[in-house]
Amino acid sequence: xxxxxxxxxxxxxxxxxxxxxxxxxxxxxxxxxxxxxxxxxxxxxxxxxxxxxxxxxxxxxxxxxxxxxxxxxxxxxxxxxxxxxxxxxxxxxxxxxxxxxxxxxxxx
Amino acid sequence: xxxxxxxxxxxxxxxxxxxxxxxxxxxxxxxxxxxxxxxxxxxxxxxxxxxxxxxxxxxxxxxxxxxxxxxxxxxxxxxxxxxxxxxxxxxxxxxxxxxxxxxxxxxxxxxxxxxxxxxxx
Numbered sequence: 001x002x003x004x005x006x007x008x009x010x011x012x013x014x015x016x017x018x019x020x021x022x023x024x025x026x027x028x029x030x031x032x033x034x035x036x037x038x039x040x041x042x043x044x045x046x047x048x049x050x051x052x053x054x055x056x057x058x059x060x061x062x063x064x065x066x067x068x069x070x071x072x073x074x075x076x077x078x079x080x081x082x083x084x085x086x087x088x089x090x091x092x093x094x095x096x097x098x099x100x101x102x103x104x105x106x107x108x
Numbered sequence: 109x110x111x112x113x114x115x116x117x118x119x120x121x122x123x124x125x126x127x128x129x130x131x132x133x134x135x136x137x138x139x140x141x142x143x144x145x146x147x148x149x150x151x152x153x154x155x156x157x158x159x160x161x162x163x164x165x166x167x168x169x170x171x172x173x174x175x176x177x178x179x180x181x182x183x184x185x186x187x188x189x190x191x192x193x194x195x196x197x198x199x200x201x202x203x204x205x206x207x208x209x210x211x212x213x214x215x216x217x218x219x220x221x222x223x224x225x226x227x228x229x
Contacts, residue, residue, distance in 0.1 A: 094166075
């Protein structure tokens with residue numbers, strides 16, 4: 001399986017900050033990379049697909065970029081409701097889709 | 109679009125569990141249903157999917173031989189059955205679909221609420 005590694009594993013930031021989460025794949029995956037936000041006890045919420053396309057209804061302060069093996073999720077003007085755990089997911093491998101280990105975002 | 113899953117289950121080791129996922133608000137047979145699980149405090153793990161139209165399935169090698177995906181098109185419901193349960197199968201199981209995705213990149217844009225399966229003696 002393709003391994004997905006996120007960094008950092010956790011971070012704490014203040015309202016209004018800009019934060020960056022990175023995701024690296026163990027093999028090239030073109031732009032077959034998605035991002036999700038999950039809050040405790042809830043199903044994941046889709047944020048971005050195909051590396052950079054914002055899902056419907058997601059605020060424009062979220063953006064994604066990257067191709068190949070290195071990807072980035074940026075949140076500008078951090079808001080209190082942005083807390084949670086963020087996961088990247090590759091859907092390139094026909095063996096199986098895999099997720100990163102998650103990045104837990106805490107709002108100070 | 110809604111995916112509504114069956115309720116929590118408690119099973120003994122070695123038993124089987126069947127989780128349902130009732131779809132509504134879209135043409136059920138036009139999209140895959142994906143199954144994802146999450147053990148406590150762990151990352152999300154994709155188990156595979158079923159093509160709700162033709163019934164073709166794809167299973168993660170990790171679960172091959174223990175998991176079966178089925179669907180009932182008349183009931184617009186997909187099912188996951190996991191057998192020979194082990195303690196480490198204790199997880200929340202989610203179904204998801206890829207409804208509004210406009211590219212060739214699969215992505216899960218609608219999710220069920222999750223079903224907690226607890227394996228305990």
